[in-house]
Amino acid sequence: MKPLEGIVVLDFSQYLAGPSCSLRLADLGARVIKIERPGSGDNCRRTILKNMVIEDDSLLFHTINRSKESYCANMKDPDDLKILKMLIKKADVMIENFRPGVMKKNGLDYENVRGINPRIVYGTITGYGDKGPWAKKPGQDLVVQSMSGLTWLNGNGGNPPTPFGLSVVDSYTGVHLAEGILAALYRRIKTGRGAQVQVSLMESALDMQFEGITAYLNGGKKLPVRAEYNNAHPYLAAPYGIYRTRDGCIALSQGSLKDLASYLELPELNEYDPGDEFGKRDEIKKLIGSRLIQQTTNHWLAILEKEDYWCCEVYTWEKMLESEGFKELKFLQTLELMDGREIVTSRCPIKVDGEAYYSRRPGPKLGADTEKIRQEIGEVEA
Amino acid sequence: MRPLEGVKVLDFSQYLAGPSATLRLADLGAKVVKVEREGVGDGCRNLRVPDCEIEGESPLFCAVNRNKDSICLNLKAEESKKSLEKLIRESDVGVFSFRPGVAERLGLSYEDIRKWNPRLIYAEVSGYGSEGPWAKKPGQDLLAQSLSGLPWLNGNAGDAPTPMGLSIADMFAGQYLVQGIISALIRRENTGEGGYIQVNLLESITDVQFEVLTTYLNDGHCPPQRCSVNNANAYISAPYGVYETKEGYLAIAMCSIVVLGQLLGCDELLKYTDESEWAIKRDAIKEILKEHLMKNTAEHWLGILEAADIWCSRVLNWDELFQEEGFQVLGMLQDIRRDRNTVFQTTRCPITIDGERYYSDKPVPMLGQNNEQYL
Numbered sequence: 001m002k003p004l005e006g007i008v009v010l011d012f013s014q015y016l017a018g019p020s021c022s023l024r025l026a027d028l029g030a031r032v033i034k035i036e037r038p039g040s041g042d043n044c045r046r047t048i049l050k051n052m053v054i055e056d057d058s059l060l061f062h063t064i065n066r067s068k069e070s071y072c073a074n075m076k077d078p079d080d081l082k083i084l085k086m087l088i089k090k091a092d093v094m095i096e097n098f099r100p101g102v103m104k105k106n107g108l109d110y111e112n113v114r115g116i117n118p119r120i121v122y123g124t125i126t127g128y129g130d131k132g133p134w135a136k137k138p139g140q141d142l143v144v145q146s147m148s149g150l151t152w153l154n155g156n157g158g159n160p161p162t163p164f165g166l167s168v169v170d171s172y173t174g175v176h177l178a179e180g181i182l183a184a185l186y187r188r189i190k191t192g193r194g195a196q197v198q199v200s201l202m203e204s205a206l207d208m209q210f211e212g213i214t215a216y217l218n219g220g221k222k223l224p225v226r227a228e229y230n231n232a233h234p235y236l237a238a239p240y241g242i243y244r245t246r247d248g249c250i251a252l253s254q255g256s257l258k259d260l261a262s263y264l265e266l267p268e269l270n271e272y273d274p275g276d277e278f279g280k281r282d283e284i285k286k287l288i289g290s291r292l293i294q295q296t297t298n299h300w301l302a303i304l305e306k307e308d309y310w311c312c313e314v315y316t317w318e319k320m321l322e323s324e325g326f327k328e329l330k331f332l333q334t335l336e337l338m339d340g341r342e343i344v345t346s347r348c349p350i351k352v353d354g355e356a357y358y359s360r361r362p363g364p365k366l367g368a369d370t371e372k373i374r375q376e377i378g379e380v381e382a
Numbered sequence: 383m384r385p386l387e388g389v390k391v392l393d394f395s396q397y398l399a400g401p402s403a404t405l406r407l408a409d410l411g412a413k414v415v416k417v418e419r420e421g422v423g424d425g426c427r428n429l430r431v432p433d434c435e436i437e438g439e440s441p442l443f444c445a446v447n448r449n450k451d452s453i454c455l456n457l458k459a460e461e462s463k464k465s466l467e468k469l470i471r472e473s474d475v476g477v478f479s480f481r482p483g484v485a486e487r488l489g490l491s492y493e494d495i496r497k498w499n500p501r502l503i504y505a506e507v508s509g510y511g512s513e514g515p516w517a518k519k520p521g522q523d524l525l526a527q528s529l530s531g532l533p534w535l536n537g538n539a540g541d542a543p544t545p546m547g548l549s550i551a552d553m554f555a556g557q558y559l560v561q562g563i564i565s566a567l568i569r570r571e572n573t574g575e576g577g578y579i580q581v582n583l584l585e586s587i588t589d590v591q592f593e594v595l596t597t598y599l600n601d602g603h604c605p606p607q608r609c610s611v612n613n614a615n616a617y618i619s620a621p622y623g624v625y626e627t628k629e630g631y632l633a634i635a636m637c638s639i640v641v642l643g644q645l646l647g648c649d650e651l652l653k654y655t656d657e658s659e660w661a662i663k664r665d666a667i668k669e670i671l672k673e674h675l676m677k678n679t680a681e682h683w684l685g686i687l688e689a690a691d692i693w694c695s696r697v698l699n700w701d702e703l704f705q706e707e708g709f710q711v712l713g714m715l716q717d718i719r720r721d722r723n724t725v726f727q728t729t730r731c732p733i734t735i736d737g738e739r740y741y742s743d744k745p746v747p748m749l750g751q752n753n754e755q756y757l
Contacts, residue, residue, distance in 0.1 A: 001573065003565035016593070028565045049597045049617045050604070050661075063596040132711030138693050142614055142622060146633035146697040151624060153547035155537055160626050161697045163614040163633070164546050165536035171590055175557045180733040182564035183385035183410045189571045191383065196736050203732040206714050208553060210729045211398075214445035216700055217715070217727040219434025223699055232524055232545045235431050235442065240524060242533055242543055249543055251528035253520070278432045310520045314543050316605060317531040317598055320588075325529075328514025331585055332599070344599040346592050349555075349585040350562040353578050 002029025003352060007185065010035055010087060011068070012108075013097040014042045016141075016167055017125050017201065019064045020174035022095055025181070027348035027357050030093070032068040033373065034364065035084070041070070041366040055337060057363060063345050065363035066335055072367035075106040084108070086377050089117050093181055097125040100135050110196045120194040121184040123177050128202045139201045141167040148205035153212065157228040157282075173204040211235065228282045230289065237277035238284035242314055248297040253310035257284065263303050266291045335362040384411025385735065389567065392417060392469055393450070394457075394490070395479035396424045398523070398549050399507045399583065401446045402556035404477055407563065408449040409731035409740050412475070415756060416452045416747060423452070423749040436726045437746070444746045445728050448718050452747035453756050457488050465757050466490075467498050475503045475563055482508060482517040492578045503566045505559050505579040512580070523549040526583035532591060539610040539665075551587035558586050593617075611668035620664035621671055624697055630680035631697035634687070639667055645686050648674040719743040 007030040011022040019034075019042070026032040036042055044064060045057045052059035071087070073080040088094065094113060096103055103109040103124075110122045124130075127139020137143075145151055145163050155162025180197035188194060206213065212224055212235055224234035230241035232251075239252045239260060252260075257277065261269035268287055272280060292300060297313050304311045313319075320326050335343040348357045389412040393404040401416075401424065408414040418424055426443045436444045455462045470476065476495060478485055485491045485506075492504045506512075509521020510529075519525070527533060527545045537544030562579035570576060588595065594617045598606065606616040612623035614633075621634045621642060634642070639660050643651025650670045654660065660667060675683060680696050687694045696702075703709050714732075717724040731740040 001569065003569035003577070006572075024561060028561070049594070050601055052597055052601055059597060059600055060593055063593055128708055129712055132708050134708035137695075137708075138691075140635045140693045142624075142633050142635045143693055143695045146624060146631075147695050147703065149698060149700045149703050150548075151631075151633075151697055152699050155541075155544060155547070160612070161624055161631050161699075162537060162544075162547075163624055164550075165608065165613060165615055166532075166591060166594065167615070168546070168550065168590065172554070172557070175554070175561070176732050179406060179410070179557065179560050179564065180735060182561060182568065183733075184735060186564055186568050186571070187383065187385035189568065190388075195385070198734040198737075199732060200712075202709075203712060203714060206712075206729055207732040208548065208550075211442045211445045212548070213700065214726065214728040215431045215434045215441040218436050218441055218444075219431065221701065222433065223701060226547065230542065231547060233547055233549065236429075242524075242528060242545055244542055249528075249533075251524050251545070253522045253524050275432075310522050310525060312519070312525045312528050314528040314533055315531055316534055317595065318603060318605065320529060320531050323529075325510055325514055325516030325519070326584070328516070329511050329582075329585060331588060343596070345596040346585075346589060349581055349589040350558050350565075351578075351580040352562065352566065354580070 002357065004029035007031070007092045008090065009033065009093040009095065010091045011095045013095050013125065015044050015047070016064060016170040017174045018095050018097040018177070019044065020171055021123070021177040021181070022068065023064055023066070024178050024348065025093070026067040027359065028350070033369065034065065034068050034070045036070055036072055036366060038072040038074055038367065041072070045366065054341070054343065055339070055365070057365070059343065062335065062343055062363040066345065067359045067361045068364055069369035069373070070364035070367055071373050072370045075108065081107070083374065083377060085116050087373070088113055088120065091117065091120060092185065093121045093123065095123045095177070100126060100130040114194060118194055119188060119192065121181050121188065121197060122194065123181050123197045125173055125177055126198070126200045129200050130198070141170045141201070144169045144201040144205050148202060148209070150205055150209060153209070153224055153226065153234050155226065156231045157226040168208070169201050169205045172208055173199050173201050176204050176207070227285060229285045238281045239288050241285060243289050243292045245292050245297040245300060246295055249314035250292060250297050250300055251312050251314055252288070255309050259307065259309065260288065263307055263309060264288065264291050330356060333358045334360065336360045337362050384740065386411035389413070389475065390473045391415070391475040391477065392473045393477045395477050395507065397426045397479070398446060398552040399556045400477045400479040400559070401426065402553055403505070403507070403559040403563070405446055405449065406557065406560045406731065407475070409742055410733070414450040415752065416447065416450050418452055418454050418749055420454045420456055420750070423454070427749070437720070439746060441726070444726055447746045448728065449742045449744045450747055451752040451756070452750055453753050454750035457490065469756065470495055470498045470502060473499070473502060474567065475505060477559070478504070478506045479508070481521070482512045496576065500576055501570060501574065502576045503563050503570070503579060504576065505563050507555050507559050508580070508582045510584045511582045521583050523552045523583065526551040526587050530584060530587045530591065532587060535591070535594065535606055535608065535616050537608065538613045539608040550590070551583040554590050555581050555583050555586035609668060610665045611672055619660035620667035623668060625672055625675045627675045627680040627683060628678055632675060632680045632683055633695050633697055635693035637692050641690070642671070642692070645690050645692070646674060646683065713739055716741045717743060718745050720745045
């Protein structure tokens with residue numbers, strides 16, 4: 001039995017943060033119904049990467065919304081709203097990411113919804129919380145990365161602040177929302193009560209930096225210093241980083257410089273004192289870099305792996321996909337469209353009782369399940 | 383009542399992935415006991431940062447391990463078995479990050495432990511799963527990032543592959559473990575049975591890339607191309623990125639190039655009326671924008687762009703951020719106390735429940751400080 005079987009989630013959210021949360025809940029066994037505006041739906045349906053569109057919707061939409069149902073309702077229409085409230089009465093979880101105030105205007109804020117269903121777990125995502133000068137500011141991944149200090153951790157020291165090249169803040173916020181929702185569902189079993197769960201992009205971006213912020217707050221408020229050369233983490237010492245070799249790249253994790261001096265035949269490394277790994281981080285890393293570039297990745301891997309030094313080749317996706325280690329994980333799955341075409345994507349990264357969860361259902365067409373769900377509600381009400 | 387009150391967690395894991403999972407469980411109300419090696423403890427206690435020590439410990443260790451208890455046990459010793467069995471019988475969750483094979487050798491595999499406590503949620507984080515040719519490879523953040531293709535999305539085209547400047551594989555894997563654990567706790571209330579939750583760093587950091595990886599998997603495997611100018615996402619069109627100005631840096635997210643050209647008074651951008659060019663010619667467009675934005679300050683440009691509802695912001699560092707009122711109203715920082723004295727400051731749990739922010743001032747455990755209480 002999947003752990004969340006029997007749980008019904010109404011997802012009013014759009015784009016990535018909220019929908020990635022409900023995707024995880026779906027993979028863990030919940031029934032997820034997207035509540036979408038008639039005519040247009042989730043804006044992600046039209047967020048197109050590299051021209052990839054599949055059956056009217058972006059490939060991106062299918063990626064984030066596979067395994068879900070779609071129900072169309074206009075919250076401003078009294079009839080639609082009435083049926084929505086019937087759905088809410090039967091649901092376990094509700095998710096929304098409107099700007100603060102919007103759900104209140106629609107009469108679907110937590111205060112109202114818990115009047116309809118006191119057992120509901122109501123999850124909200126905002127950009128920066130619901131109070132203060134930023135409450136109305138648009139919550140967008142790159143914007144929050146830039147405001148949160150994150151861009152000063154990434155890339156080399158001499159470079160401008162460098163954003164993380166993915167929507168990591170959206171993703172992390174979605175993860176936090178799922179945690180809060182799950183914890184509240186657990187408590188509900190004991191207390192019978194629902195809950196309101198709130199997360200924001202800014203708080204999640206700060207949580208992502210919690211180690212560094214703690215070092216900053218308690219170490220004289222010195223700002224993080226990225227390595228000038230091959231930066232990989234401002235708070236980790238040499239040789240930590242990715243280096244070019246004659247034919248590719250190799251990643252070196254933490255390890256003893258004395259050991260490296262011998263493995264790489266680089267006696268200069270013996271000249272350094274303990275503490276220099278940080279104090280002379282760039283100098284040491286440049287020295288190592290100048291040695292690694294002289295030979296191939298395989299040459300170095302053969303030496304370092306034999307000595308159990310923590311390192312690996314830096315793969316492209318193609319190399320990863322071709323590797324035995326990745327194939328063995330069986331991490332990819334195939335979604336099947338109505339017309340027989342297929343979409344390859346990754347699966348849920350959590351295994352339960354040794355089982356990996358696969359799913360073949362693509363994203364739903366806009367309103368695909370509206371009729372069915374209306375009938376279900378009708379049956380329930382009759 | 384915090385949602386996980388009454389849940390007891392025994393944490394055998396080290397460093398970041400497992401312990402960041404149990405920190406979240408602790409902040410949500412669970413009681414977490416670290417089980418550490420005698421004399422040395424969690425290896426993270428020794429991850430030193432220059433000029434920063436908190437009560438003799440690494441700040442990294444402190445950030446991750448506040449709000450927990452600690453006991454020391456020699457897991458190899460026969461005489462520990464009895465205490466261990468008792469502890470496991472009394473726990474709801476066990477968290478493990480041994481290298482594959484070690485748990486079996488110690489008699490602490492899922493199969494072993496299930497005999498003691500069939501209601502236990504056994505949660506395991508590994509580098510690359512428990513089977514296959516990589517099972518024994520060291521599970522370490524930078525290595526998982528490097529195998530996953532991620533560094534080819536980060537930094538500018540022409541740069542060496544650039545890892546993300548945080549232990550991001552560890553952190554995501556830790557939080558996925560939390561999701562699995564709480565889901566299994568929910569199921570246990572229905573079935574009475576425990577469960578076995580497994581995550582690994584490689585799948586977790588690959589999952590973080592699922593949007594763009596899926597694009598790649600279905601576009602005929604075209605290798606991702608980072609922008610050569612101010613890359614912020616290899617798959618998003620101009621102007622997406624961070625730009626230097628005459629004073630300060632400016633982030634600009636998705637918007638129309640023509641509208642942007644009009645707002646900023648940059649005539650050269652006005653010719654890009656065809657939206658498909660914003661993707662194909664993104665480097666050229668960003669280069670024009672880059673030069674233009676140097677003509678004035680971030681404050682100046684922001685005034686114009688924010689008024690027009692363009693998604694943008696000033697780029698802040700922690701000094702600047704922490705002075706902002708918008709940051710301060712979040713109440714994101716908390717003091718950790720020992721005997722009523724503040725011993726350090728850190729961030730709080732990022733999840734608010736029933737309007738309540740979860741603060742916890744309980745300090746980091748000294749190695750084995752709770753031996754008498756639990757053993």
